[in-house]
Amino acid sequence: MKMQDLVGKVAVITGASSGIGEATARLLVSEGAHVVLVARRRERIEALAKEIGGQASAVVADVSDASQVGELFALVRKTFGGLDLLLNNAGLGFSGAFVDSTPEEWHRMFDTNVIGLLSCTQAAIPLMKGRPGAMIASISSTDGRYGVEGWSVYCATKYAVVGFHETLRKELGADGIRVSVIEPGAVWTEFGHNVPEQALRERRQALDALHAEDVAQAVVYAFAQPPRVLVQEILVRPVKQVSP
C-alpha cells in the first residue's frame, strides 16, 4: 500500500531530549523528514542534532512558557515556511496518593502536559493549513483512558489531552489537518520523576515494558498514512500489562 512519503516533511517534536521524543526524532529522520528538536536541556538536544546532522535542528524551549513557544513557532515559520507534523510529547508525572500531593506538583503537570500542549498546538495550526497530510499528534497515555491509583493528577492531565483531541479533530478535519492521539502503556524511559528508580525498574521488567522505539513506530505509522487517512487513536501497551 502506498504510504505518505515523508522525505522533506518538517516535524516539531517537543520533549525530544530523551525517551519517546528522541526515538521518534531518529525514526522520522531515517524516513527523510527534517526534525526540530525541542526541550529544555540544551546539551541533550544539541548533541542529538549534531549526531543526526543536517536533518535536525535544536531549539531550546520550555513548552509551559507561552513566550518561548511563540518564539519557537516564529522560528519554524521563518526557517521552513510551514509545518507538517507537531508531536506534542513533552510531559511529566508525579506519583503518590492524591491526599499527599501538592499544588506545586499539580501545576507542574498541568502547565506542561496540558497548557504547554495547547500553546504548541495553537501556534502550529496556522503553519499547517494547506499542507497535505499535516498532522498534530499527542502522546497521551493509557492513564488518559483508565484511572490508575497513585497517578490521579497525571491521569487528569492525560484525560484532558484525550478530550481536547476529540474536539480538535472535529474542528480541523475540514482543513485536512489530522489529529491523532497515541496512548502508550509502560515504556522504558526517564519518565517517573519522584518514583524510586528501583521500583520503576522492577515494574518495567515485570511488564516487559515497551521500548521508546515501539511508540515511535506508532507515531510514524499514523503520520505516514495517505493524507486522506486519519489514524485517530493508537493505544499501545506491553502485552503483559493486562490492566491499566
Ligand code: NJP
Ligand atoms: O519520558 P522522558 P517519556 N518543556 O522523561 C521533556 C508519556 N508517557 O519519553 O525539557 C519542554 O524520557 C523532557 O525534556 P527536558 C509522558 O507523559 C510515558 O516517557 O530536556 N520539554 C523530555 O525530553 C510524556 O508525555 C510513559 O527535561 C519538556 C520529555 O519531556 C511522553 O510519554 C507512559 C518539559 C520527557 O521524556 C514522553 O515521556 C505513558 C517542558 N516544560 C505516557 N517538561 C512511560 N514512559 O512509561 C518535560 O503512558 N519535557
